[in-house]
Amino acid sequence: MTKRNKQLLVASLSVIVAIFAIKMSIDVYQTKMLAKQKAEIVEKQVKTLSHSDFSSAVIQANIAHNDFYYAEPTKDEKEVPFLAKEVERIKKEWKKNNRTDHLVFVQYQTEPIRPQIETVRNKEVIYQPKKKAYVKTEKESKQTHYIDSKTGEELSFSSLLKQDEENNEEVRRVLNAVFDDEKISDKEREMVLAQALDEKISSLSAETITFQSADQTDIQIPIKKIFPYFKEEYLTADEKKVLQEREKQAEKARKENRIAITFDDGPHAVQTPRLLDILKKHHVKATFFVLGENVRGNEKIVKRIVKEGHQIANHSYDHPQLTKLSPNQINQEIEKTSRLIHDASGVWPTTVRPPYGALNGTARKELKNYKTVLWTVDSLDWKTRDAAKVQQKILKQVRKNSVILMHDIHPTTVDAVDGLLTALEKQYSFVTVDEMSS
Missing domain, CATH: 3.20.20.370 (Glycoside hydrolase/deacetylase)
Incomplete structure (x- = not known):
């Protein structure tokens, strides 16, 4: 190899090394910038949630290193079992999808709908790392959960009810009467009855409990027809008054x-x-x-x-x-x-x-x-x-x-x-x- 060729090779290698060094510097810089941005994002999210209107919030970040942030409910300052289970569910979901480099913040907002009952909805705030910065997206859950505001446990239809054989029979009678009014077919009736007694519920509001028929048609059960069979802690003051008056009348009739x-x-x-x-x-x-x-x-x-x-x-x-x-x-x-x-x-x-x-x-x-x-x-x-x-x-x-x-x-x-x-x-x-x- 000639002297000139040697000089060209050295020069080429120097350029390559320089380019590599510049790239490394850029990568290090971007990594530092991402790390800085990550820290700023986490700090911002924690601060935002700590001073937000959310009744409760869960934060988790940097799944790759099991770096999870959990903010306890801001109202009663105690862990909510349902939310803790949801954190684990989402954690497994993101790991399964191999998105461990993402930052995921899960926010839960609760809203009281009846005494000791709150609805829970979640929103995932996701930061996906790109070359220069994290890109933010949001994903709101379509599913609504119902929790006992004192225990933090998720509620089902059967958990709202007094648990005894006589009460269960009365609930069946009420549901069947509603099905008669709605002209629900026998096939759908059996499905919805099984759904209700199997602790599944589509939605719950202050006025109705809703189930879905086999063809996805909503079947609404008025609360006013079913509340006499609720546990006392889930009754409104007006409902308690109604039941007390009914019991007075029943006791009077029994005495007579x-x-x-x-x-x-x-x-x-x-x-x-x-x-x-x-x-x-x-x-x-x-x-x-x-x-x-x-x-x-x-x-x-x-x-x-x-x-x-x-x-x-x-x-x-x-x-x-x-x-x-x-x-x-x-x-x-x-x-x-x-x-x-x-x-x-x-x-x-x-x-x-x-x-x-x-x-x-x-x-x-x-x-x-x-x-x-x-x-x-x-x-x-x-x-x-x-x-x-x-x-x-x-x-x-x-x-x-x-x-x-x-x-x-x-x-x-x-x-x-x-x-x-x-x-x-x-x-x-x-x-x-x-x-x-x-």
Whole structure:
């Protein structure tokens, strides 16, 4: 190689090195500028969100280095579980899309729509790095979420509702009535019912809850029809007043519609305690017409009957038909039983129900010191031995001031009582037979 060629090669290499050095300098400069701009962007976003009208905000930046910024809710200064979950969701989404060099700021704005319920919408402010600067874009979410403003947890339709079987059935009834008004097909009805009970909801406002049918048609459920089944914390002051007034009217009606539940032939060592537990659960007082022969050995149960506020009454010693007995025999049947009841509970019964409801002049004379009580609704539980039939029989016949006859010695009767009381207590109040006569 000639000397001149060597000089040209050196010169060329020098130019290349110079160009590379200039490029490196530019790259370093741009990197520094991007870093400076990044810091300015982060500072600006943090400052903006800290002094904005947003109820809550989440900031995250520089996903590549796990450099996340999280601004706690500006209103109550506590972490919102739903928002924290959303941060993780968005973080995974950006990493999956291999956009880890972007700056992503996620802003959440909440708006109260009902007591303790807020809507949540998010907006992603995205800064994509170019050669000289970050380019800003914004992406608003089309989806609205609903959160409990106290817990920060996301709400679903079912979480708005009081959770018990009876309430769920009432909600189904209300929804079906709305579907009837809207002429919703059976196919769509099943889908929307499943959607509601499966905790899915399209939108919620102060006036309506909206679901979508199979063909994407909006189906609106008026809040005024569904709010009675909401948990108390989600009710407005006006709604609470409406429910309180309804309860006053219902209580007034129940007090006017009194009935007496009575049980004959006990106590039973197993079934009567089961029955007492059910009555206690429903806060119902009943009247027990006990047999003297069954009081023996079950004195603790008799004592419990009286202690829990029920009326204890006389049903004879061993269930004879009093009209076939002599005056002395009638007296022995009743007085012997009253003495056993008194010894067990400290209470002397003042009311008698003659076995089979059988009375004649002789029996009435011997029972003159007692009130005699029969019944107006016979469950025929001793005959059917079927809980469902017992319920059906009573519910079909019961009226205001009914005295209902059952027997606490049959397990099927006790099986029927829980559901029976649930149905009756909507319309009636329960009293003992003495309270009924007063």
